[in-house]
Each structure stands twice: as structure tokens, then as C-alpha cells.
Amino acid sequence: MELLSLTVNSNSLAVLQALEDGLKKADADPSVKAVMICGENGKFSAGADIRGFSSPKRHGGALGPIVSLIESSEKPVVAAIEGVALGGGLEVALGCHYRIAHVKAWMGLPEVTLGLLPGAEGTQRLPRLIGVPTALDMITTGKHIPATEALKLGLVDEIVEENTIEAAIRLANKVIGQPLGPRRLSLKPVPKVPNMEAFLREAAVKVKQQARGCLAPELCLQAVRAATETPFAEGVRRERELFRVLLSSGQAQALQYAFFAERAVHRWATPAGASWSSAAPQPVCKAAVIGLGTMGRGIVTSLVKASIPVVALEQDLEYLNKGRKAVMLLLEREAMKMEGGAQSLDFHNPARLQFTVDFDLLHDVDLVIEAVFENMALKKEIFHKLSKICKPGALLCTNTSALNIDEIASATSRPQQVIGTHFFSPAHVMRLLEIIYGRHTSPTAIATAMQLAKTLKKVGVVVGNCFGFVGNRMMFPYVQQAVFLLEEGSRPEAVDQVLEDFGFKIGPFRMSDLAGLDVGWRSRQGQGLTGPSLPAGTPARQRQGQRYSPLPDLLCEHGRFGQKTAKGWYQYEKAGGRTATPDPWLHSFLSRYRDTHGIKARFIDQEEILERCLFSLINEGFAILAEGIASGPEHLDVIYINGYGWPRHRGGPMFYASTVGLPRVLDKLQKYSEAHPDVPGLRPSAFLKKLVAVGNPPIKEWMSYLSQQSSKL
Ligand SMILES: CCCCCCCCCCCCC[C@H](O)CC(=O)SCCNC(=O)CCNC(=O)[C@H](O)C(C)(C)COP(=O)(O)OP(=O)(O)OC[C@H]1O[C@@H](n2cnc3c(N)ncnc32)[C@H](O)[C@@H]1OP(=O)(O)O
Ligand SMILES: NC(=O)c1ccc[n+]([C@@H]2O[C@H](COP(=O)([O-])OP(=O)(O)OC[C@H]3O[C@@H](n4cnc5c(N)ncnc54)[C@H](O)[C@@H]3O)[C@@H](O)[C@H]2O)c1
Helix, strand or coil: CEEEEECCCCCHHHHHHHHHHHHHHHHHCCCCCCEEEEEECCECECCCCHHHHCCCCCCCCCHHHHHHHHHHCCCCEEEEECCEEECHHHHHHHHCCEEEEECCCEEECHHHHHCCCCCCCHHHHHHHHHCHHHHHHHHHHCCEEEHHHHHHHCCCCEEECCCHHHHHHHHHHHHCCCCCHHHCHHHCCCCCCCCHHHHHHHHHHHHHHHHCCCHHHHHHHHHHHHHHHCCHHHHHHHHHHHHHHHHCCHHHHHHHHHHHHHHHCCCCECCCCCECCCCCCCCCCCEEEECCCHHHHHHHHHHHHCCCCEEEECCCHHHHHHHHHHHHHHHHHHHHHCCCCHHHHCCCCCCCEEEECCHHHHCCCCEEEECCCCCHHHHHHHHHHHHHHCCCCCEEEECCCCCCHHHHHCCCCCHHHEEEEEECCCCCCCCEEEEEECCCCCHHHHHHHHHHHHHCCCEEEEECCCCCCCHHHHHHHHHHHHHHHHHHCCCHHHHHHHHHHHCCCCCHHHHHHHHCHHHHHHHHHHCCCCCCCCCCCCCCCEECCEECCCHHHHHHHCCCCEHHHCECCCECCCCCCCCCECCHHHHHHHHHHHHHCCCCCCCCCHHHHHHHHHHHHHHHHHHHHHCCCCCCHHHHHHHHHHHCCCCHHHCCHHHHHHHHCHHHHHHHHHHHHHHCCCCHHHCCCHHHHHHHHCCCCCHHHHHHHCCCCCCCC
């Protein structure tokens, strides 16, 4: 028996060569009766080395002929799949005559998530094996499926709980001498679907809608379509052609940057020298959540899903009952989506989830997440109480969106254990967890919060403490520009359209209606920008010498809080309605507002809308980097992709700036700043200017132009 070994992410070229040499040797050796292909270290293969795609010596396309070579072997070839078989790895397995997988293995063709398509004949073989609808779903979403599902789909022939390699050898011995023709997928017809054309047309519409400007899913579909319309060899030619189109697209580069950026942020560091390499997390065996409103209920759900026992606390019984109902509803929905159902979550067991109004029950938890109203006095009162009640090592986390972590920590006797854990709404769905360290936060506290993110299957990003932290701080100038554009002549639907066409899931005005205009209104009242504490005689459109738009405040004064009141920047069918319709009332309100303030409305084109919104956000990003609030541009990008609906195929705002070219970003900001000298958000940051002055270096090198910083990419 000849054994061939594939190695996960070793040098791709070396693996390919070894594979080819091994196959040829096995074919030529009459003593070899069958071939078994397996991986090393319990993993079959994670596919091509992604870094190779952007290297000058890229080797795309070289795997397809080897997969064909495997398939055409006159000796049975069995794939022994352990760990993962992804991308090129699964394509190799599809070339094998038999596939046997460990019960805990995962399989998928995730190329689409990297802006590519399976380029080693996978788009032609998979539909022949499991049918067009399922293959199309796997290829256009890139999802990983467990071995148990792969067996049901017919993707593998057998799953085993014991030694996969031994089982594969047994299978190989059993099938020696059996005809291989029926096992060669390239010779099989694509299974028929009643009205294939209508199915593919419908699928194309769905894929286009979901892709929102991302090219890869559409081209994946075209490759699968070729499998249904042309012979195998022709389909393979089409697949290669489409692969090359994607490979050279900027989108593939952006998506691959995002892949590595999400891994780079695990290697966190602070300017004070704390880092992932030296800090160890504390175990979190039991947690508490305070406040079961919009955020708290999602956070509880997230913790329960991660099998962490939770004590959920509210201010009184009325709020507690409301919160309990909401949490139970969320958990029931989540349980329905899971294989084991409600039993696997076990949320009816008080040892796993307990509701209370009694702070004393928090005495033995390892970590508390506070999610009460955004009010500094209230938060300080709660943290003071926590520092008295909780056991000495307990971590005290706040979900504040913007407030000062140090001030909250000052209410405790243990500021080293206070940290911001900023979840995003809905907290059980959104992947981002912004982790904010204060002046006294210990490295252990940061490591524990990062570990929590991982346990909750979220992406943790460590950032410094400033108003709005990273995400919201960058969003302020973006939203501010959107509102200024309305003052100057635009409409909410025009601004939203431009940003949604760019790829955002939702434009700033639809987002504001969804989140509730009253949230920002309360915050501005708290800051003294509007409301009773505003000094008499303050100019309507100016605060501290800077331009200010009272438009959002005026809408709130009219009771227009967004979806919850059926009126905001749009009108809705009912309170809580989801369908935004342009509102003629708002249009005439804007006209009256402009007349009152002597503003002459002008036509604002798409380019100006896009540039003013995005470049002001990016400009703030450069200021954040220069202040050391985040340790690299990849942190900002991961935050925007996972928390703010930034289109992943554009790689995040800072990556996008690098593709536009920093000189152009600077030039445009200078122009807009000259036209609006009272808007500091448009004034180019010193760091951006410096990067342009040193010749627009690649994004990887940006941080080297700030002292003592280096990129994690
Ligand atoms: C049979 C072998 C074939 C190999 C030969 C290839 C020849 C080239 C021919 C090209 C023709 C096209 C072929 C094909 O269609 C194209 C592809 O295969 S594209 C790649 C598809 N694969 C993926 O997208 C898998 C990506 N990886 C993951 O999803 C995950 O990493 C994982 C494998 C599920 C493991 O997850 P975790 O355990 O959580 O670990 P991490 O994610 O943190 O990863 C650890 C470490 O590994 C790096 N890494 C992982 N996968 C790759 C990869 N495919 N290429 C390069 N590097 C990879 C990851 O970045 C981490 O390192 P760090 O960034 O932290 O330094
Ligand atoms: N809503 C969002 O989209 C969002 C996103 C990220 C962060 N945040 C932040 O999360 C926090 C909570 O926001 P939210 O939107 O969930 O608020 P919310 O108003 O929906 O809920 C707050 C909850 O806290 C409870 N509460 C108030 N005082 C309490 C006390 N003394 N003890 C126990 N519970 C008490 C209230 O009864 C209420 O149920 C805020 O700091 C907010 O800035 C909100």
C-alpha cells in the first residue's frame, strides 16, 4: 500500500510536487494496489496557501491537473479526511475515488470568502456528486459543513469515530479490483433538477442580492452553471477563466487582507508594553449581566450559547420579568437553530441561567458585564457596588458605547480589573467585541476579555480609551457629514443609496432610524449640546465655534425617534415597522429649515456624498492610529467589517483608503476642508499628511512611520 501525505498550509508548491511524484510512483509500481491520501497532524488540508495568491510567484491553476491525475489513476485512491478538508484540500478529495472522514472533520469550499472560486475543478465535480442546489449553496456561501452532514449529502462515503487512516486502508483493500469508472466524478452527468434554467435564474437573483457588489459569488454561480451546460472539460476551462478574473480583482486582495487582519488582531499589544504573548487569561466559569435591555438580553444569550452559567440581574421585578421573557424568546429561537435543540442549551436549568434583582447573588461570579443605561452616575454607582460584592479576582466589564473607562473604574477599589467590553446590537449575532483597556487595566484582564470573545465566537479587538473608542469615534464624523449633506440640499434616501451601493448593509439614516434617534439625542443632551443645559444665545448651527446641525435634535423634538415611532428620517407602516419610505413631510421640513437658516440648496453628486462621508471617517482613523488608541490599521478595519456593516470585499476603511491612494484622500479632504473650514472632521490628520509626504507607503508599513509601532499583518 502506498501512502501519500498532504500537509495543511505547508509550502503549496512542495505539496503539489510531492503529490504528483507520489501518484506517478504508485502508478508505476506493480506492487502498489491502492493509494490512500491523508494529511499530517490530524488535518487533511486547509487548501492553498492564501498568502501565495498575492505573491509575484503565484501558482494558481496548478492543482487542477493533479486532481485529474488522481482521478484517472488505475488504482483506487481513498481520501482519509481528518480535521479539515477545505478549498484545494476538498478538491483533492473530490478527485479521489472514495472519501472517508472522521466524525469530527469539517469540509467546505471557502474560496468565495477570499474573493475567489474553487479553482481546481471543484465547481465541476461537486455538483456532479451532490447535485446543483446543494453544491451551489456550498460554493457561493463558502460554508464549512460537519462530516455528519457531508455523509447525508453523499459528499463522503463513510464516517468513522476511530482511526480514519486505518479505516481508509481497510476501505482501499476492500475496493481493490472494483471498476473505477463509476467513481470518477468527471465522467458522471450533473444530476437533473426539474427546470434547471429557472432554478439557476432564481439562484442568480438571490446570489446577486446577497452579494451586494461582491463579485465572487456571482462568478461561482457562473462556473456551476457551466457544469450544467457544457461537458466537463469545457466547464473546467470556464472555471479557470473565471478564477483568473477573480484572482486579479481588487476584491480578492481586499478579502484576503480581511482574512489575515482578523487573525492579526489576536496578537494584541498596548503602548505600555502588555501583550498577548505574555498575558494569560483567567478562567470564566460563571458570569453575570446587569441590565436586560436591548444589549443585556443579547449578551446573556451569547453567554448561555457558549455554555457559561449566567446570573441575569435587573433593577426591579417589572424590568426583570420583561427581560426574562425577552431572553427566553431569544434562547428558544437560538435553540431551534441548533442540532440538539433546547436541551443542548439547557437554559431552563437555574444552575445555567438565573434571574434576580439581588446584587448579593453576584458574589461568586468570575466576570460581570454591566449593560445599564448610558449614564455615568448610574454606572459609577453600580461599579462601586460591584467592587464591594464581587469576589476579589472578578473582572468588571462595562458595555458603555462611549463613556470614560477610567472614570467608571475610579468608582471601584480594583481599577486593574475594570475593562470595556463593547458588544454590538444584536449582541448574540454581531461578531465584534471591542475591548477597551483603561489606564489601570491589567494585562490579565485584557487577555481574559480576549479569551471571552473567542469563547463567544466573536472577534475581539483591543483598543485604548477615548470618547467613542474606535468604532463610534470614527462613526461620528461620518454621520455628521451625512447630516450636513441634508442641510446643504441632499435627502436621506439619496445619501443612504450611495452608501448602500458602495456596499454598506444599511445607510446612515436607515441605521439611525433602526437604532433610535433618541439614543444620540440623550447623549447630546448629556454633553450639553442641546436641551435645557444649552446656554441661552448659542447659535443654532454652531457649538464651540464649530459647525453643528440641530436637525437630529429637531426631529426628536417632533417625536420622530425612527422605527419605534413609525417616523424618523423616513416614515414606516407602523410603530416598529421595518419598511422605510421617503417622507414628503421630511422633505418640506428640510426646505423650511434651509429657508430659516438662509441655506441655498444645491445638487450634491454621488461622488461628494461618498467622499465626504467615507474620507471623514478614514481621517478620524488616522488620528486614532497616531494617538496610539489602536495598534494598527487592521484593527480599525476588523472593527468596521464586523461591527458597522462595512463591505468586507472592500477590506475595511483603512484598506480602502490604501486602494484609493492616500494622496487622493488627502487632496479631497483638503478641498472639502477649505469649503467647510468650520468642520474639524474634514481637516486632514497630521498622520495622513505624513504618510503622503513619505511617498504613500503600503498599508503594512504605515505604523513604522509612528515611533515604536509595527503592523501585525
Ligand atoms: C491538497 C492540498 C492543496 C494545497 C495545494 C495548493 C496549490 C495551489 C493551487 C491553487 C488552485 C486553487 C485551489 C483552491 O481552489 C484555492 C484554495 O484552496 S483557497 C484556500 C481555501 N482555504 C481556506 O479558505 C481555509 C482558510 N483557513 C481557515 O478557515 C482556518 O484557518 C482553519 C483551517 C479552519 C483553521 O482555523 P483555526 O484553527 O481557528 O486557526 P486560524 O484560522 O487562526 O489559522 C491558524 C494559522 O494558519 C493560517 N492559515 C490558515 N489557513 C491558511 C491558508 N489556507 N493559507 C495560509 N494561511 C492559513 C492563519 O492565517 C493562521 O496564521 P496567522 O495569520 O495567525 O499567522
Ligand atoms: N443599544 C445599542 O445599540 C447599544 C450598542 C452598544 C452599546 N450600548 C450600550 O449598552 C448599554 C445598555 O444599552 P441598552 O441599549 O441595552 O439600554 P436599554 O435602555 O435597552 O437597557 C438598559 C437596562 O438597564 C436596566 N437598568 C437600569 N438601571 C439598572 C440598575 N440599577 N440595575 C440593574 N439594571 C438596571 C434597565 O432596567 C434596562 O432594562 C449602554 O451603556 C449603551 O450605551 C448600546
